[in-house]
Amino acid sequence: MAWDTTSTVVVPLALLAIFAAFPPVVVQLRVKNFAGSVLLIGITILNIQNFVNAAIWSSDDPDDWWDGKILCDIEVKLYIGISLAVEGAVASIFRQISIILDSDRMTVTPCPRQRRITRAIELLLCILLPIFVMAGHYLVQRGRYWLRTVAGCVATYDNNWVAPLVTYGWPMVVCVTGSVYCLISVLRLWRHRRQVLALLTHTPGATPSRFFRLFALAFALLVMYCPLAVFAFAQNVRVPMHMYSWSYIHPSDWSERIRLEPEPALGTASQAFTFDRWAQIITAYASFACFGLGQDAIRMYKGWAERARSFLPGGFKADVRSTQQASRNSTSVRNEENVTLDMDEFSLEDNHDILRHPSASGPNS
Numbered sequence: 001m002a003w004d005t006t007s008t009v010v011v012p013l014a015l016l017a018i019f020a021a022f023p024p025v026v027v028q029l030r031v032k033n034f035a036g037s038v039l040l041i042g043i044t045i046l047n048i049q050n051f052v053n054a055a056i057w058s059s060d061d062p063d064d065w066w067d068g069k070i071l072c073d074i075e076v077k078l079y080i081g082i083s084l085a086v087e088g089a090v091a092s093i094f095r096q097i098s099i100i101l102d103s104d105r106m107t108v109t110p111c112p113r114q115r116r117i118t119r120a121i122e123l124l125l126c127i128l129l130p131i132f133v134m135a136g137h138y139l140v141q142r143g144r145y146w147l148r149t150v151a152g153c154v155a156t157y158d159n160n161w162v163a164p165l166v167t168y169g170w171p172m173v174v175c176v177t178g179s180v181y182c183l184i185s186v187l188r189l190w191r192h193r194r195q196v197l198a199l200l201t202h203t204p205g206a207t208p209s210r211f212f213r214l215f216a217l218a219f220a221l222l223v224m225y226c227p228l229a230v231f232a233f234a235q236n237v238r239v240p241m242h243m244y245s246w247s248y249i250h251p252s253d254w255s256e257r258i259r260l261e262p263e264p265a266l267g268t269a270s271q272a273f274t275f276d277r278w279a280q281i282i283t284a285y286a287s288f289a290c291f292g293l294g295q296d297a298i299r300m301y302k303g304w305a306e307r308a309r310s311f312l313p314g315g316f317k318a319d320v321r322s323t324q325q326a327s328r329n330s331t332s333v334r335n336e337e338n339v340t341l342d343m344d345e346f347s348l349e350d351n352h353d354i355l356r357h358p359s360a361s362g363p364n365s
Contacts, residue, residue: 151274
């Protein structure tokens with residue numbers, strides 16, 4: 001089975017994107033950034049799908065394809081939900097940035113009430129709304145799924161008036177919301193840039209570099225995903241719609257409605273692997289450029305390197321030698337430790353007496 005040219009490009013790029021996103025994911029998890037963690041974990045899962053699908057459905061000949069049952073049933077739901085979760089995470093990041101840049105309450109560390117509100121909004125945009133859209137997709141799922149060259153499993157929709165309300169209308173709403181917060185953040189950042197630098201410089205755990213890297217990444221992702229969401233919504237609503245009918249959408253042979261060929265309008269495989277999937281690969285590399293090369297990531301790499309030395313022959317021998325040296329000195333160390341403990345107790349008692357009798361303190365008085 002000959003591979004399509006696009007699949008030979010997508011497979012290595014998607015695989016490298018998975019590894020590129022791993023260090024930023026660890027960094028975001030360590031700093032407990034919920035929205036950032038959801039964003040990068042979601043992108044990693046989507047790139048795993050891109051890698052697997054491009055490897056499985058790499059041929060232009062539908063006769064060579066696997067029907068994708070079970071795998072595609074899971075993938076199409078995850079793709080819809082995670083894509084919305086990524087956009088919700090970007091909107092959450094810009095909302096938090098706009099709050100930080102608010103001149104009336106300019107602070108990096110929010111109060112407990114602000115934390116609860118932020119966490120509730122992040123859960124809504126990153127978890128609850130994607131779950132709602134994944135469940136709502138079944139209501140308008142005309143066929144089980146489509147299979148396309150390189151792209152693999154693709155979700156299907158029925159052209160009725162309910163579909164925008166439960167599925168493809170929400171990405172545009174979330175992206176427009178994120179765009180509003182982004183505009184507010186840019187205006188406040190320009191207006192209060194001096195105060196922001198001073199605030200970040202004197203706030204423990206916050207640095208201007210980390211702040212602006214997160215801002216740049218979120219801005220770049222919004223520039224990519226918002227036009228895609230608006231364009232997809234416009235393309236879907238242009239199709240003539242009809243009234244909703246459950247029996248029409250889910251007939252008796254619904255479970256066998258699997259389209260095993262590229263959509264005719266798409267033409268080549270390079271067009272079947274749409275720009276939103278390329279954007280997911282680009283996002284992984286952009287996240288690595290922003291958070292995989294920072295000081296936090298470099299310290300993490302050094303820690304990984306130190307742990308890896310124990311698995312190398314030289315490192316293993318060094319560990320053995322250090323362990324043997326520690327064993328030889330263990331007896332004397334224990335004896336010295338006992339003596340030291342006795343001396344410490346004595347010294348503490350002496351110091352306690354000195355503190356109670358300042359006149360006897362001598363030179364320390």
